Amino acid sequence: MMKRLAFVILAAALAWSGYWLWGKQSLMAGYQRWFAERRDDGWEAGYAEMKVRGFPNRHDTTWTDLRILDPESGLGWEAPFFQLFLLSYNRHHAIAAWPRHQVIVTPDGPLHVTSEQMQASLVTEGEDHALTRGTLVADVLNITGTDGATTALAQLRLAGTRVDAASYDVALTAEGLALPRGLNQATGGALPQTFSEARIAAQLGFDAPWTLTSAEARPRPTRIAVREAALEWGPMALRLTGDLEIDGEGRATGDVHVQAQNWQEMLAVARASGQVADVLADGVEATLTLMAGLSGGRRSLDLTLRLEEGAIWLGPVPVGEAPRFLLR
Numbered sequence: 001m002m003k004r005l006a007f008v009i010l011a012a013a014l015a016w017s018g019y020w021l022w023g024k025q026s027l028m029a030g031y032q033r034w035f036a037e038r039r040d041d042g043w044e045a046g047y048a049e050m051k052v053r054g055f056p057n058r059h060d061t062t063w064t065d066l067r068i069l070d071p072e073s074g075l076g077w078e079a080p081f082f083q084l085f086l087l088s089y090n091r092h093h094a095i096a097a098w099p100r101h102q103v104i105v106t107p108d109g110p111l112h113v114t115s116e117q118m119q120a121s122l123v124t125e126g127e128d129h130a131l132t133r134g135t136l137v138a139d140v141l142n143i144t145g146t147d148g149a150t151t152a153l154a155q156l157r158l159a160g161t162r163v164d165a166a167s168y169d170v171a172l173t174a175e176g177l178a179l180p181r182g183l184n185q186a187t188g189g190a191l192p193q194t195f196s197e198a199r200i201a202a203q204l205g206f207d208a209p210w211t212l213t214s215a216e217a218r219p220r221p222t223r224i225a226v227r228e229a230a231l232e233w234g235p236m237a238l239r240l241t242g243d244l245e246i247d248g249e250g251r252a253t254g255d256v257h258v259q260a261q262n263w264q265e266m267l268a269v270a271r272a273s274g275q276v277a278d279v280l281a282d283g284v285e286a287t288l289t290l291m292a293g294l295s296g297g298r299r300s301l302d303l304t305l306r307l308e309e310g311a312i313w314l315g316p317v318p319v320g321e322a323p324r325f326l327l328r
Helices: 002-040 181-186 263-273 278-295
Strands: 044-046 049-053 058-070 075-087 090-097 101-106 109-114 117-125 130-144 150-164 167-175 197-206 221-233 236-246 252-261 300-308 311-314 317-321
Touching (some): 002 049, 002 058, 236 263, 252 263, 263 278
Antiparallel strands (some): 044 058, 049 058, 058 075, 090 117, 130 150, 150 167, 236 252, 252 300, 300 311
């Protein structure tokens, strides 16, 4: 009886070991194929080494010295390592871990990103691994541009959940957000170092669901419904809500409701930072002073902007060019 039991245990162990090794080889082949396909598309996509560990219940993959660059968009990513953790019996739930330092390549130059910890959880379904929900958390995050200016966050939290075939509820919260030091110095140091609130909750619609193969054909945004976007910095507060339909060219049509408290200070910060020319700031200030008076108070704004035909409209008056919502 004991010999038979030992034989069964040994057979089961050998079968599971074979299953784990088969899973490891299929994963590595899939990853290698993905990098090869990106190179065939003209991307830079490579790494120094890839290892899969985690026997008996996990497939934990580590890549070292990664570099991925899409020459068409000018966007890319470099990291000394990246890790992806999967249960060997469930390929639809992944945990990702980033290094303390990484580089995001943009057309305007590299962004150096440091963090104490950055991890994400991703749940998918189906053979194409369509995204159903995901979260990303980064602690003590610093983003430094080519000019040396650093934007810092105590914690960044991003969560997304699919609500229908190609729409997602998304929430972003930035705790302890601090803009580059030069911006606060331009205001004479009168403002707090960090924002007291920075968050957004929205629903995003696309023309196709996001999957693990979306890098090949990125879904196009078709709708942005902002339930609430809120920023508070010292005495200044800004809140936005809106619902926008996006056409095939990335042009938005819809209304955005804006509430701003102490908007004069916001304009002063923009002026002092050098981001807005004095002539333009004077014109904007005159217009907003008039609108604030119509809203019932000099220091607060409560108005609705219309995005249409590539422009931003305040009533019948165009006040600027509308942004285009395109994924490169």
